[in-house]
Amino acid sequence: MSSSPPESHTEVLAPADCWKYLKASYIGRLAxxxxxxxxxxxxxxxxxxxxxxxxxAPGTKLRALLSGAAVAFETDGMNAYATEVxxxxxxxMPGPFNGDPETLQEAGPDREPWQPGLKEHLVQIVPTEVSGRRFAVSPRTRWWPPQDFAADWL
Structure with a gap:
């Protein structure tokens, strides 16, 4: 595991740690x-x-996935004490899932789509890159009250 510069307090995760978090999660965002x-x-x-x-299911997401363009997927979380995120x-690259259907049951026996309706398209994202980071949550006094960041946008 490598770390970023000490002033940022952000830890860059090793690939094995990224996969550990991915396997422990079940909600994410697809871009x-x-x-x-x-x-x-x-x-x-x-x-x-x-x-x-x-x-x-068929729709905007599936049409975008079928376009052949690369995608990004993100999941995140925090520890039980909300002190680390x-x-x-x-x-x-997305594509149709071409693995053994038995592996789906083994990987997530209780993982069903939350939204009702037929979701007959099984998609996989084969990674070209996996990255992650972890950091301690700053005390609220460090980020509140709001500050004027207008000068940063110039």
Missing amino acids: VLNGAVPEIFPLNFMIVGEAVVFRT WSVVVKG
């Missing part, structure tokens, strides 16, 4: 390009081997 417009979709997922797998990002 796709819908033509020239970025779209983000919340979804529940599972990890099968080293691929992110989820179900979807983490984020993992997977970038890669």
Whole structure:
């Protein structure tokens, strides 16, 4: 595990730690390009081997996935005491899930889509890059009250 500079207090996660967090999660966000417009979709997922797998129905998300463009997927969370947070990002190419259906039951026996309706398209994202970070949550006094950041945008 490597760390970023000490002043940032952000730890860059090793790939094994990224996969640990991915396997322990089930809610994430999928970022796709819908033509020239970025779209983000919340979804529940599972990890099968080293691929992110989820179900979807026909619509904007599926059309964007079928375009052949790379996608990004992110999941995050915090520890039980809300003192540390983490984020993992997977970038890669989407495609139809071509694994053994038995592996789906093993990977997530209780993972069903939350939204009603038929979700007959099983999609996998094969990663080209997996990255993550973890950091301690700053005390509220460090980020509140709001400050004027207008000068930073000039």
